[in-house]
Amino acid sequence: MRFVNATLRAPAGRAWLAGLAAVAIAAIASRGRATPYDNYVLLAQAFAHGQIAIDWPGPYIDALPYAGVHWIIEAPLPAVLLLPWVAVFGSANQTTLSLLLCGIAIGCCWLVCERLRVARTATVWICAFMLAGTTLWWCAMLGDVWFIAHVASVACTFVALAEITGKRRGWFVALAAVAAVFSRFALVLAIPVYAWLVLRDREARSARNAAIGFALVIAAGAALWTAYNEARWGVWYDIGYTEWYHQDSAGSPVGSPFQLRYFPYQLWSFFVQLPEFRATWPFAVPGYVGVALTWTSPALAIALFARRPRALVAGMWVATLLVAGPSFIYYVNGYAQFGMRHALDFEPFLVVLMALAVREGAPLIARVAIAWSCAVGAWGVWFWNTFYRT
Secondary structure, three states, X not given: OHHHHHHHHOHXXXXXXXXXXXXXXXHHHHOOXXXXXXXXXXXXXHHHOOOOOEOOOXXXXXXXXXXXXXXOOOOOHHHXXXXXXXXXXXXXXXXXXXXXXHHHHHHHHHHHXXXXXXXHHHHHHHHHHHHHHOOHHHHHHHOOHHHHHHHHHHHHHHHHHHXXXXXXXXXXXHHHHHHHHOOOHHHHHHHHHHHHHHHOOOOHHHHHHHHHHHHHHHHHHHHHHXXXXXXXXXXXXXXXXXXXXXXXXXXXXXXXXXXHHHHHHHHHHHHOXXXXXXXXXXXXXXXXXXXXXXXHOHHHHHHHHOOOOHHHHHHHHHHHHHHHHHHHXXXXXXXXXXXXXXXXXXXXXXXXXXXXXXXXXXXXXXXXXXXXXXXXXXXXXXXXXXXHOO
16 A cells, blocks of 8 residues: 555655556457457567568558568567567567557556646546546557557657656657557658757757757768668668558559648548448448548547747647648548548647646536547547457
8 A cells, every 4th residue: 555655655656556547448348359450479570580571471461562572671679679579479468568669658648648737637537537438448458550640640649748848858769760660660750840949948059959950860870761662672771661552552553642622522531421321230340441530530529729948839739730640631541541641640749739728627518528528539439349359
């Protein structure tokens, strides 16, 4: 009992408990599953044997055929995290890692709220929204290759944000930022914002040291990424998604997967598309192409009311717009999803803004919006477990 009381008195202790609660909630929904779409396990097995191309088991695994072998085109961090386990035991449960990363995301979300001095009850509301009001819970409990990448990027982004609202060590923020990029590529666009938030309002010597640490880690990350691309494609830049687009039936044999002509479709996806309504049970059916944020996560609108501190508010809005940009011109909206999973790339920044908006306490309308979002998220988890992934 003394240990529990001591833990609850410390911000880090409360963050740990919030993270453990998130792991438990996601694990219950997971039902002990091991995802069949364990591309990252295959990639970790390749790494363990000094290779990058995977031993492709068949068409159910999305892997790019290129130069006579198959490649995982998703960013590699989850495979790196699985590597120690795979090296010892030969395989791993990818979904278990997804659950743990979900716990890190929520624990660090709690810590961010603590460091922003958000009221305790409002912190509970904000963390509940991040878990269930977005697609984080849904992604974590499935653990498929596309979904664990999102969970990893959210976890790494909140680690970076926790440091931004804490000691602001340049090297540490950069390390978390690089890890987020190695989970979801779009997060590279947040790096300039992190740099600005790390360096602003520091005395000259402190700013210089922070800048050097930040730059060295970013340079090391860029070198690793370049080497990884050289090893896969023979060029310094990543051609994986472009090659996939050229071979995908939804894509095109030529051109880029990022084009302005896809913008209207993405606008509709993010803000308009509804579930299908029926006259019989279960009455409302979330289609495989997703459901718009307007209906799944209306509480995101709370972010519009954040005002101070101005620098952090400005930084979070710039990061949101920059990171969201690629998703709004991409040729597909995520597909085979509940909600809009690509929104997880930028939702951590909006959640910080939400926390700032309810710093003194969440008003009734904010609690209603968050409760709606969480209820819809729980419905999505239930529906997929009941009808799509039994």
